[in-house]
Amino acid sequence: MTTESRARSFSSAAARYAAARPPYPPALFDALEEAAGRPLRGARIADVGAGTGIATAALQALGARVLAVEPGEGMAAELRRRHPRVPVVRGDGNRLPLASGCLDLLTYAQSWHWTDPARSVPEALRVLRPGGTLAVWSNDPDVSVPWIAGQQARIEARFGPGWYINERPRAEAGLEFTTRLLTWSRRIPLDTHLAKLSTHSLFLVGAPGTDAFLAEERARLREQFPDGWVEEHYVVDLSVAHRPRG
Template sequence: MKRDEQELASSFGRAATAYAAHRPDYAQAAVRWILDTAPGARVLDLGAGTGKLTATIRAAGGAVTAVEPDPAMLAELRRELPDVPALAGGAESIPLPDGSVDAVLAGNAMHWFDMGTAGPEIARVLAPGGVVAGLWNVVDDRIDWVAGLARVSGSAAIGPRDTPDSWRVEAAGIALPGELFTAAEQATFEHGQPRTADSLVATLGTRAGMLVMPADERQAALDRIRAFLASRPETADGEFTLPMLTCVLRARRADGPR
């Protein structure tokens, strides 16, 4: 991982409380689509953050264990979901036994993995026929005001992987080792997050690119977003739904049933 990518990947802990408060969960239909193909209900949420995907997996019926490398994010997860097993660790060194889970899911995290090391680790902890999947929440820029928001926000707030078209390009570059996993499938599921102008500004402020910005640039970007939301009838007053999609990249351990 390049130095600037390492800085982005390690930026979330400084905003763990805001991340827990403002980041969206994931479409349950997306999680069910993944788990319906798994050989059992034992699920690892890898790079679990504050537990946004963990909670969705549990609601969908998965027996979930969370693994997260950042201590601040892990502390928030344990506070939010005290009954979920939550372990310190990362994709490159998973603190679980061989063949101990039926599915490995990663929410807005797989693009940070060093897949040359993480791929064999994921395959190791998966049972035969086990499923690996990455999930990404993106804004639905097919909606006019959302497309305007993306333009105004800039790439630090709504950037690569944050819109459907850019996600597809990014997902195609995630190389699951072909000798370990079947060819990946892609799918998208409609989703949404109730927001106000203030809470949407706070949400975009938790993006990795925003977190590493100099303070004055970050404030200017947030002010620009706030002004845009105030100018649109869809978002100027009260609560609205931010249209989103949960995008999924899914594969199976290669030595299992097809």
């Protein structure tokens, strides 16, 4: 199973992805404004690997002038359907279809790990104005919560480590990243949780045994949560760097 095949897998489940994937907490956008040193309202932003527009729409609702950049046909179509007022262009972080120096912020919500940093970092520096901000974040399962740690362990025992792809950006090409962690949770039906789990690339590429695993997980979690509701806990991992002004 290659990283490229996993990256291409999301379009097959775009509607389910949009319905089941978690949003981002308001505290994230407060932290983003603080790190950028400017309000999001009126900021020129490109959200790269925008998917179905979860982060993009939140940024637009806060008054940002946001453009979605998405490589996947199915994901881009779902984004347009759900958020018809958001402009969308096809592309990815390794070759941004954007003019040089045109952005105040460049954001990657749950998508930096699909890029090649040797290409995406120079592209970020190119499209940001001097002093502009590159922000990379992800919603990661909070494994300090016992039931989530147990689920993570079961997935790794069945399918091996590395099923959950996430990579914090490293300092390179003159960019120094600062990191902030934010915790939050949401209470959702068990079926929504399982649908969310099924939108991760491991399950979308049809790895052997994934359907059986989801069925077993449903039965196990029904015993743990007999009312049919679970509280998912997340850690938002936010990394921010600035294009040098000089």
